[in-house]
Amino acid sequence: MAQTAPDRTHPVLTPASVAWQRSSDARGLLLAGRALLLQVAHPTVAAGVREHSRYRADPWTRLERTLDSLYTYLYSPDAEAEAARLRALHRTIRGVTPDGRRYSALEPEAYAWVHATIVETIAVAQAWGARPLRGDELDRYYGEMLEVGRLLGVRDGDLPADWGGFVDWYDGMIRTRLEDGDVVREVLDTLCRPAAPPVPHLPGAAWSVARRPVGHLFRIGTVGLLPAPLRERWRLPWSRADELELRSLGAALRLTHPLVPGRLRVLGPAYLRLQRRRGRISPPAAA
DSSP states (O other), rough: OOOOOOSOOOSSOOOOOOOHHHTTGGGGGHHHHEEEEEEEEHEEEEEEEHHHOOTTTOHHHHHHHHHHHHHHHHTTTTTTHHHHHHHHHHHHHEEEEEEEEEEEEEEEEHHHHHHHHHHHHHHHHHHHHHOOOHHHHHHHHHHHHHHHHHHHHHTTTTSSHHHHHHHHHHHHHHHOOOOOOHHHHHHHHHHHHHHOOOOOOOOOOHHHHHHHHHHHHHHHHTTTTSOHHHHTTTTTOOOHHHHHHHHHHHHHHHHHHHGGGGGHHHHHHHHHHHHTTSSSSSOOOOO
């Protein structure tokens, strides 16, 4: 059992929850770009990112802040405060699309879609590189993530009530609502040709060597695990060799699953403790 004792009580999840145990596997970080790509394929999310996000200038810091927020509302007793902060932030993200449509980041469909991509990507990551969620465990995971969604402000009814309904709804969103565009392509380019991370004393020569394989791994995890109809519709290059590499890497990760330490299978609590020590996030509020 992973060592994941909380500082105090989370308002929705417990360490025994499936969502607690499965939502922060370190191997799933290879799919972080996949979730982002699916999010920005929604036209409202794309508009907000185009006008309000600075991820292109500093993608690594943006990823760190995303993990700070995600792990706070999944693992911290400050989850409700983080959810309120996110809602307040999203109220400020509004504007007009290039075709003249007014948009808001709190549009119910777009807001629910962002949470849905996280729910689905975690399940995909577990199936590909860890241990698939099946049967009652999958049902429990989805029910728990619906509760997390309610904490964030996703309204009852904006996501289906069960996993089977969610899969049908999700497939419908992919077929009818997601669009290719400039933001999708910019995110892909950022993932496949990543800038140097803000690591102290990282030699430029070292990153010049590492950049290509790191970008290749992000591409495999992002493009390879996109829904196939979406990948084909967007005409993203994907060869038989790519598919074999994707399957081989996933098989190797699943084979070594019993050897992965608990603190890496459930990374969230340890990540939050590290960020508090570094002064990047505040300690939990006093009870």
